[in-house]
Amino acid sequence: MRTALVAGGALALTALAGCSHQDAPSYQGYVEGEFVYLSSSQAGTLTQLAVTRGQTVGSGISVFTLESGSETAALNQARQQLASARAQLHDIQTGKRPVEIDVTKAQLAQASANARKAALQLTRDEAQFSAGGISRAQLDDSRANAESTAAQVRELSLQIDVARLPGRQQQISAQSAQVEAAQAAVAQAQWKLDQKQVTAPAQGRVYDTLFRVGEWVAAGSPVVQMLPPQNVKVRFFVPETVAGALQPGRALTIHCDGCAADVSAKITYVSNEAEYTPPVIYSNERRSKLVYLVEAHPAVADAEKLRPGQPVAVMLQ
Structure with missing residues (x-):
């Protein structure tokens, strides 16, 4: 009887413990x-689809590419315009070319020779006029010719000094603005070209592709659906x-x-x-x-x- 009571008590405690335990x-x-829907801000024909459904891609991996012939041509044009603007700015900053200055120097040498000849002729005519050998009109002509050739020498000398000077500050500022505008056009053209190739923003699984190669993709239309x-x-x-x-x-x-x-x-x-x-x-x-x-x-x-x-x-x- 005692054994039976002990066994019964043990069973009751076990049952009570089981009832008190709750999952x-x-x-x-x-x-x-x-989901992340990958699209391009530019329209174009889909030329390459580098992923398939169910594929896991890493961050920065190329996902799809659109036709970019127009954008490439626009970028080349913008780069050429930038090179032209920079060349014009350099030309303004450096003054005339050495060859052009050499031409002016040759003209100055010729004018100096004429001025010396005119000065000698004036000296002889003054002596002749004092002796009564020539008229006052002839002396006035010699004096005017000497003054004219001397003035031409001074003009050409100043032209050489001016040729060595850069452009005016206003011209340089205006051309510098043209260079900055051309740089902005290059950056814009480069951005549009980069938009034709879309990469994965993060690692993830490709859940669906919404276009096939050869189809026209409107700007902003999702091409690939992925889930990071x-x-x-x-x-x-x-x-x-x-x-x-x-x-x-x-x-x-x-x-x-x-x-x-x-x-x-x-x-x-x-x-x-x-x-x-x-x-x-x-x-x-x-x-x-x-x-x-x-x-x-x-x-x-x-x-x-x-x-x-x-x-x-x-x-x-």
Whole structure:
């Protein structure tokens, strides 16, 4: 009898312990992906599609390319215009060419010789006039010729000095503005050309391709749909009694059918508004129907295990 009572007591304690143990509650949810739609700001024919559906690509990898003949020609034209503007600015800053200055120097040498000849002739004519050998009119002509040739020498000397000077500051400023405008045109043409080749902004999986090679792609039309792992999240709903205790950063475990192991995640968002609740006054009996949206992001390394639309069970830690 004593043995039977002890055994019965042990069984009762075991049953009581089993009844007191409760599994951690789980909440139903689903996986959602914030897709990135890759497009170009420029229109053109699709000439190369470098990815396929289901492929994982790295950051900076070329995804697709559009025809760029017009943009390449525009860039070459802008570069030539920039080179021309820079050459004109350099010409203004340096003055005339040495050859042009040499021509003026030769003209100055000729004028100097004429001026010396005119000065000698004036000296002889003055002596002749004093002796009564020539008229005053002839002396006046000799004096005028000497003054004219001397003035021509001074003019050519000044022309050489001016030829060595750079352009006026206003001309240099205006041409410098032309150079800056040409540089901006090159940058704009280069940007438009770069837009014809689109690369992946981050590592991720290609979920769909929306055009085929040879098709015309309008500006802004998505060509590739991809999902970076950091854009994978889980959405689930918890009752009102649980929502108040949840904060961003709290850890949880995600269980999905077919997964080799559960996936860890952290809460990143807790809604402040109830879902699926009509805007009426509710009674205490209906408060259990209030649920709040919660979002959680798994680690980037674990995000590859989840698929958008996949149902999951979430256990809070």
